[in-house]
Amino acid sequence: MAKIKVEKLTKVFGKRPKQAMKMLDGNMTKKEILAETGMTVGVNQASFEVEDGEIFVIMGLSGSGKSTLVRLLNRLIDPTAGNVWVDNEDLAQMDAKQLRDVRRKKMSMVFQKFGLFPFRTILDNVEYGLEVQNIEKEQRRKKAMESLELVGLKGYEDQYPDQLSGGMQQRVGLARALANDPEVLLMDEAFSALDPLIRKDMQDELLDLQTTMKKTIIFITHDLDEALRIGDRIALMKDGSIVQIGTPEEILMNPANDYVEKFVEDVDRSKVLTAQHIMKRPETVNIDKHGPRVALERMREEGISSIFAVDSSRNLKGYITADDASEARKNQVSDLKEILRNEVPTVDRETPMNDIFNIIHDTPVPVAVTENGKLVGIIVRGAVIAALANDSEVNLNV
Amino acid sequence: MFNSVLLAFIPTIPLAEWTASFTAWLTSTFSFLFNPIKEHFGNFMSFTADTLGVIPPIVIMIAVAVAAFFITGRRFGLAAFAFVGLWLIQNQGLWDHLMYTFTLVLLSSILSVIIGVPFGILMSKSKTAEAIIAPILDFMQTMPAFVYLIPAVAFFGIGMVPGVFASLIFATPPTVRLTNLGIRQVPKELVEAAEAFGSTGAQKLFKVELPMAKSTIMAGINQTVMLALSMVVIASMIGAPGLGREVLSALQRAQVGPGFVAGVGIVILAIIIDRFTQSANAQRGKA
Ligand SMILES: Nc1ncnc2c1ncn2[C@@H]1O[C@H](COP(=O)(O)OP(=O)(O)OP(=O)(O)O)[C@@H](O)[C@H]1O
Ligand SMILES: [Mg+2]
Numbered sequence: 001m002a003k004i005k006v007e008k009l010t011k012v013f014g015k016r017p018k019q020a021m022k023m024l025d026g027n028m029t030k031k032e033i034l035a036e037t038g039m040t041v042g043v044n045q046a047s048f049e050v051e052d053g054e055i056f057v058i059m060g061l062s063g064s065g066k067s068t069l070v071r072l073l074n075r076l077i078d079p080t081a082g083n084v085w086v087d088n089e090d091l092a093q094m095d096a097k098q099l100r101d102v103r104r105k106k107m108s109m110v111f112q113k114f115g116l117f118p119f120r121t122i123l124d125n126v127e128y129g130l131e132v133q134n135i136e137k138e139q140r141r142k143k144a145m146e147s148l149e150l151v152g153l154k155g156y157e158d159q160y161p162d163q164l165s166g167g168m169q170q171r172v173g174l175a176r177a178l179a180n181d182p183e184v185l186l187m188d189e190a191f192s193a194l195d196p197l198i199r200k201d202m203q204d205e206l207l208d209l210q211t212t213m214k215k216t217i218i219f220i221t222h223d224l225d226e227a228l229r230i231g232d233r234i235a236l237m238k239d240g241s242i243v244q245i246g247t248p249e250e251i252l253m254n255p256a257n258d259y260v261e262k263f264v265e266d267v268d269r270s271k272v273l274t275a276q277h278i279m280k281r282p283e284t285v286n287i288d289k290h291g292p293r294v295a296l297e298r299m300r301e302e303g304i305s306s307i308f309a310v311d312s313s314r315n316l317k318g319y320i321t322a323d324d325a326s327e328a329r330k331n332q333v334s335d336l337k338e339i340l341r342n343e344v345p346t347v348d349r350e351t352p353m354n355d356i357f358n359i360i361h362d363t364p365v366p367v368a369v370t371e372n373g374k375l376v377g378i379i380v381r382g383a384v385i386a387a388l389a390n391d392s393e394v395n396l397n398v
Numbered sequence: 399m400f401n402s403v404l405l406a407f408i409p410t411i412p413l414a415e416w417t418a419s420f421t422a423w424l425t426s427t428f429s430f431l432f433n434p435i436k437e438h439f440g441n442f443m444s445f446t447a448d449t450l451g452v453i454p455p456i457v458i459m460i461a462v463a464v465a466a467f468f469i470t471g472r473r474f475g476l477a478a479f480a481f482v483g484l485w486l487i488q489n490q491g492l493w494d495h496l497m498y499t500f501t502l503v504l505l506s507s508i509l510s511v512i513i514g515v516p517f518g519i520l521m522s523k524s525k526t527a528e529a530i531i532a533p534i535l536d537f538m539q540t541m542p543a544f545v546y547l548i549p550a551v552a553f554f555g556i557g558m559v560p561g562v563f564a565s566l567i568f569a570t571p572p573t574v575r576l577t578n579l580g581i582r583q584v585p586k587e588l589v590e591a592a593e594a595f596g597s598t599g600a601q602k603l604f605k606v607e608l609p610m611a612k613s614t615i616m617a618g619i620n621q622t623v624m625l626a627l628s629m630v631v632i633a634s635m636i637g638a639p640g641l642g643r644e645v646l647s648a649l650q651r652a653q654v655g656p657g658f659v660a661g662v663g664i665v666i667l668a669i670i671i672d673r674f675t676q677s678a679n680a681q682r683g684k685a
Contacts, residue, residue, distance in 0.1 A: 071590075074594060076590055076593055076594060100596040100597075100598065101596065102596075103593070103594055103595060103596035104595065104596035105596075107594075108594070108595065109590075109591070109594040109595075111587050111590070111591060112587075113585075113587050114587075115587040115588055115590065115591035116591075117588060117591075117606060117609075117610075118610075119609045119610070119612075128591075128592075128595055128605075129595040129596070131605070132595055132596055132597045132598070132601050132605070133596070176595075180595070186594075
C-alpha cells in the first residue's frame with residue numbers, strides 16, 4: 001500500500017481557478033493561461049504514489065511547481081482540484097483538527113531557509129512540534145535532546161540560531177522535524193542553501209539516518225546530482241506537470257522527452273553509473289578442475305594476458321597470468337593453486353564509477369565485481385573510459 | 399454653467415448640525431455608560447496621581463535613575479540625565495504637576511495598547527478588517543487633535559477623563575498600525591513552519607507571530623506614548639491638570655518665563671519616557 005497517493009492534483013493561483021481548470025482540460029499550457037487570464041498554474045494534474053520507506057525526489061527548474069506540490073501534501077496550500085491520500089485517508093476530507101493531527105504526528109517539514117525561530121534557543125526550536133501538542137516539558141526536553149544528538153548537535157542546545165553556521169542550522173531544522181518522530185518527512189530544497197561540501201555531508205548524513213529510520217521522505221531539489229545521489233525514485237516537473245517518474249537509472253538512460261534529456265545532459269555520469277552498468281561477463285578458469293593448460297588456452301582464445309580463477313561455486317579465488325601458466329606447464333606443475341595470485345582489486349555492483357576509475361588506474365588486471373564473494377563480472381579499463389565518454393555501449397541489462 | 403447649477407440647487411449640507419445632533423444623541427443615550435466611567439475612572443486617576451505625589455520625590459528620582467541604569471545596559475548617561483532632570487522639575491516646584499501628567503500619559507498609553515494591539519492583530523488576520531480599519535486610522539490621525547476635545551467634553555465633562563479619551567483616539571493608531579505591520583512582516587517560512595508543525599491559530603499567534611513582531615509593535619507603542627504625552631498637554635485646555643496647564647496659563651498671561659520652565663519639564667519627561675520604551679525594546683529584541 002502506498003504511503004502517499006496523489007491523484008490529478010492541481011493548484012491554480014488566481015481569481016477564477018475554475019476557468020483555468022477548464023482551459024487546462026482543453027490542453028492549454030501554463031504560459032497560454034497566464035497570458036490570457038493572468039492566473040498561474042502552480043501544479044498541473046500531478047499523479048504519483050510514494051511507497052513506505054522510500055526517498056522520493058521531486059526535481060525541476062525554478063518555478064516548475066515543486067514547492068507548491070510539496071505544500072499541497074500537508075495542505076499548507078489547498079488544492080484547486082485532485083486528491084492527496086496519506087495512509088489511505090483523504091486530506092481534503094479532514095477538518096482542522098484532523099489536519100493538525102496529521103501535521104503533528106505524521107508529517108514534518110524541513111525548510112529551505114531553515115525556518116528556525118530566531119528568538120528561541122536551539123532546544124526550544126527542536127521542541128516546537130512537541131510543545132504545540134502540549135506534551136509535558138520533561139518528556140519533550142528528552143525527545144528534543146535525543147533528536148539533537150541524532151544530528152550531531154549535542155552541546156548547542158542553549159545557543160540561538162544566529163550563532164550557528166548554515167549547515168548546523170539545517171541540522172536543527174532536521175532535528176526539529178525528527179523530534180515528532182513523523183512517518184513522513186517533507187524536505188523543500190532542504191540543502192540548497194548550503195555550500196557544496198556541507199551539502200554533500202548532509203546528503204550522506206540523511207542517507208545514513210535513513211538506513212535506521214526508514215522514513216518516507218519527499219525531497220525537493222533543483223539539482224540533478226543531488227536527486228540522483230539520494231533518490232530511490234525521481235519525479236521530474238516542468239511547468240507544473242510531472243513529465244517523468246523513474247529510478248535514477250531510468251531517468252538517465254531513457255529520458256522521456258527533450259526536456260528531461262536536456263536536464264540530464266550535463267550530469268556527471270561518473271557519479272551515477274555504478275559497477276554493474278559497465279561490467280562484462282568474466283572469462284574464468286575453475287581452480288578445482290582446470291590446470292595451466294586450460295588456462296593458457298582460454299587466455300589465447302580471448303587474447304588476454306591474465307584470467308580470473310574461481311572455485312566450483314564461482315567464489316573468486318584470484319587470477320592467473322599467462323606467464324605464470326606457461327612456466328607451470330614447463331615445470332609439470334598441474335595445480336593452478338600454486339601459481340594463483342590473489343591481490344585482486346574487487347568492487348561490488350553498487351560501487352560508483354568514480355571510485356572504480358581510481359582503482360583501475362593502478363592495477364594491471366581488470367577489476368572484479370563480486371557479490372557475496374562470488375564473481376559476477378569484470379571491468380576493463382576501456383569500459384570505464386567509454387562510459388565516461390558517454391558512449392552508448394553502456395550495458396544496462398544486468 | 400454646470401458648476402453654477404450645482405451651487406444654485408444644492409444647499410449647504412448640514413454636516414456640522416448632523417455631527418452635533420449625533421454627538422448629542424450619543425451623549426444622552428450612553429450617559430449611563432459615560433457617567434460612571436467619568437466618576438470611577440476619574441477617581442482612580444486622582445488616586446493614582448495623589449499616591450505618586452505622596453512618595454518622596456527623592457525616592458522616585460533614585461528609583462528612575464537606577465532603572466535607567468539597568469535598562470540601558472549599565473550605562474550612566476540616561477540615569478544621570480533622568481536624575482538631574484527630575485530634580486530640576488522638583489526644584490522648579492512643578493513636581494505635583496509632573497505626577498498628574500505622568501499619570502495621564504501612563505493610563506492613556508496603557509489603554510491605547512490594550513485596545514490597539516488586538517485591533518492590530520485583527521487587521522493582520524483579515525483583509526476585510528484591514529480595509530475597514532486602515533481609513534479610520536488615517537482619519538483619526540489627520541484630524542487636528544483639538545477637535546477631539548469637543549466630544550470628549552460632551553461625553554465626560556472637563557478634567558482628566560476627557561483628556562484620556564481624546565488621547566486614546568489620537569494616540570492609539572500607531573500601535574494598531576505597527577502591530578498589523580509587524581505581524582504581516584513575519585517571514586513566510588516561519589509562519590509555514592508554525593503551521594506545518596500543527597499549531598493552532600492561537601499557538602501560531604502567541605508562539606511565533608507576536609514574538610517575531612515584538613520589536614515592531616514596541617516601536618508602535620513608543621510612538622503611542624509620545625503622542626499621548628503631546629495630547630495630554632493639549633488636554634489641559636479642557637481642564638486636565640499637569641504640566642500642560644502651567645504652559646497654558648503662562649500663555650494666557652503672556653508669561654515667557656514660567657511657560658518656558660513648564661515646557662522644559664515636559665521635554666524632560668518626554669525624553670525619559672522615550673528612552674525607557676526604546677531601550678526596553680532594544681534589550682528584549684536581542685535576547
Ligand atoms: N502564492 C502564490 N501566488 C501566486 N502564484 C504563486 C504562488 N506561489 C507560487 N506561485 C507560482 O506557482 C509557480 C510554481 O511556484 P513554486 O514556488 O512551486 O516553484 P518551485 O518549483 O518551488 O520553484 P523554486 O525552485 O524557485 O523554489 C510559479 O510560477 C509561481 O510564480
Ligand atoms: Mg521552491
